[in-house]
Amino acid sequence: KAQSEINKIRINHVGYYTKGPKAAIIIAPVNSDDFFILSESKKDTVFKGKLENEMQSKNSSLKTRYADFSSFQKNGKYVVAIPGYPNSCSFEIKQHAQHAVAVSSLKGFYYQRVSMPLEEKYAGKWARPAGHPDTAVLIHASAATPKRPEGFVISSPYGWYDAGDYNKYIVNSGITMGTLLSAYEDFTTYFDTLETNIPESNDKVPDILNEVCYNLRWMLTMQDPNDGGVYHKCTNAAFDGMVMPGITKLSRYVVQKGTAATLDFAAVTAQACRIFKKFDKQLPGLSDSCLKASQSAWQWALANPAVAYNQEEINKTFSPKITTGAYGDKHFDDEWFWAASELLATTKDKQYYAVVQQHINTTMTLPSWSNVQMLGYYTLLRRKNNLAAYSNDIAFVSKQLIAFADGYLEPVQANAFKTVMGRSPKDFNWGSNSNAANQSIILINAWLQTRDKKYLTNALSNLDYILGRNATGYSFVTGVGCKSTMHPHHRPSVADNIAAPIPGLLAGGPNPGRQDGSKYEFTEPETAYVDIDPAYASNEIAINWNAPLVYIANAFEALAPQ
Ligand code: 9MR
Known part of the structure; x- marks a missing residue:
């Protein structure tokens, strides 16, 4: 079947906020100029609208027609209908339209926990024994030092599995933790009462921080206490097969210390220090330990300012060969900037300002594991009241960020799906769905600066994209929507003999690179x-x-359009 024949009506499968924007995309050709919203149960017409003129997509051969029903504001369950075609899946209009996605995407992290059993009361049918204990991890030849020679054993338990594989990578944990900690800092009151039914839900720490803490405890083990340097990853030598976690008992290694890992670690621990301060009673000493860890990581980076992780080179010299994910970043400007910004925001110590200043003029870039500069900008903006001495710089950053966000809005009308995502074919690469989500974070930050609604409206368009208003018709979040990712490359989801994948996980999304060689x-x-x-x-x-x-x-849930 041609893509244009499948699931012709593309909507956010979950639904829309009562007072928020609402749109469907119809894949052309369509034998109608009208579209209808029907009640789910009675199939009564509750709204009739006109389709906009046909548009040619720039990112595929698809043609589309846009159906706007933002003015329909009655809560309930509905379908979008066009005579002669199957109805859309049913969706809901309500005030907290995205609550389930919000909770389930956070709960997704719980299912990635490495060293503890997932009990049925939290994990439901996806309960499983603990994965890798990681209490006896070898120092790889590439990481050997006199005090920790090759084969020396350290303990590096906890943390989240990175992805569909069973390894733990500091660089990728860095941006992940920075993003979750920023979510907490930006929407503190909301998160303070949000619970996700995890083992720590009954304590006095918000669940997003309980979840973060599980990975933070692992990250702290990745620092060499002798010099402050941070190992790049904790890993098998080669990827496991598609089995449940912890079934194979292959050796685990920590591999080479590097500048990117060490600076990402410094940034995360500096940010964690200021956030966990408030929870000293519940998590005694954690905040202080984080600051010490951050400062000694920074010292290591100063002495080792450009140690790239180059797996091919490492494998030429050392054994065993390591063939798991590389996350080999060779550019450190952004890591320097992020770490310096976090340390400045937490300590107000001027020594970090010099590095902030050195990089502050850099052109803004969409965040990714290899470019974390934006996380530094977010923090400077968020902490501006505590950084009065730098108000000129911060005002400059604010202006830049707003201009950058404005650059996202213009191409939306020319995009056949009317989302920010897809404003350029370059948006589609490995992990493209994270581009969509990170674009929205930029727009939400522009809203935080200006309170101009247009940023939220456009940010929301990318959530629509992720949940089905896209060229594939899929909702890319497991367990969410009427047609969602069912077979992710995710070892537990493949190996557990349960039809439904583990819920709340976001698939990478369209990637014309197709490096996996699949059909x-x-x-x-x-x-x-x-x-x-x-x-x-x-x-x-x-x-x-x-x-x-x-x-x-x-x-969006915190702000739930009124
Ligand atoms: O997200 C990473 C992507 O940007 C890279 O192009 C790709 C190839 O190096 O690796 C991706 O990260 C993978 C990592 O190396 C190992 N765990 C799974 C990650 C997601 O596919």
Whole structure:
């Protein structure tokens, strides 16, 4: 079947906020100029609207017609209908329309926990024994030092599995933790009462921080106490097969200390220090330990300012060969800026300002695991009241951020799906769905600066994109929506003999690069997605993709358009 024949009416499968924007995209050709909203149960027409003129997509051969029903503001369950075509899936209009997605995307992290059993009362049918204990991890030859020679054993338990694989990578944990901690800092009151039914839900710490804490405890073990340097990853030598976690008992290693890992660690621990201060009673000493860890990581980075993680080079010299994910970043300007910004925001110590100032003029870039500069900007803006001495710089950052966000709005009308995502075919690469979510975070930050509603409206368009208003018709969040990712490249979801994948996880999304070599029925930038588990280049899940989804879904819930 041609893509244009499948599921012709593309909507946010979950639904829309009562007073918020609402739109469907109809894949053309359509034999009608009208569209209808019907009540789900009685099929009564409750709204009739006109389709806009046909548009040619820039990111595929699809043509679309836009159906706006924002003015329909009555809570309930509905379908979108066009005579002669199957109805859309049913969706809901209500005040807290995205609550389930907000909670489930955060709960997704619980299912990634490495070293503890997932009990049925929290994990439901996805309960499983603990995965890797990681209490006896070897120092890899590439990481050997006199005090920790090759084969020396350290304990590095806890943390989240990075993705569909069973390894733990500091660089990718860095942006993930920064994003979740920022969500908490930006929407503190909201998160203070949000519960996700995890083992720590009854304590006095908000669940988003309980979840973060589980990974923070792991990150802290990745620092060499002798010099402050941070290992790049805790990993098998080669990827496990598609089995449940902890079944294979292969050796685990920590591999080479590097500048990107160490600075990302410094940033996260500096941010964690100021956030966990408030919870000193519940988590005694954690905040202080984080600051010490951050400062000694910073010292290591000063002495080792440009140690890139280059797996090919490492494998030429050291054994065993390491073939798991590389996250090999060679550019450190953004990590320097982020770490310096977090340390400045937490300590107000001038020494960090010099580095902030050195990088503050850099052109803004959409965040990714290899570019974390924006996280530094977010923090400077968020903490501006505590950083009065730097108000000129921060005012400059604010202006830049607003201009950057404005650049996202203009192309929306020219995008056949009328979302910010897809404003350029470049949006579609490995993990493209995280681009959509990170674009929304930028827009939400522009809203935080200006309170101009247009930023939220456009930010919401990308959540629509992720939940089905896109060229594939899929909701990319497992367990969410009438047609969602069922076969992610995610070892537990493949191996657990349960039909439904583990819920709340965001698939990577369309990626015309298709580096997994699987057979893709559609290959254009916005359609290059296939819901089969070998397709890791478009259908894996990953913590750094889930985190911005957590941020945006919860931000909208916190702000729930009135
Ligand atoms: O997200 C990463 C993407 O940007 C890279 O192009 C790709 C290839 O190096 O790796 C992705 O990260 C994977 C990591 O290396 C291992 N765990 C799974 C990650 C998601 O696919």
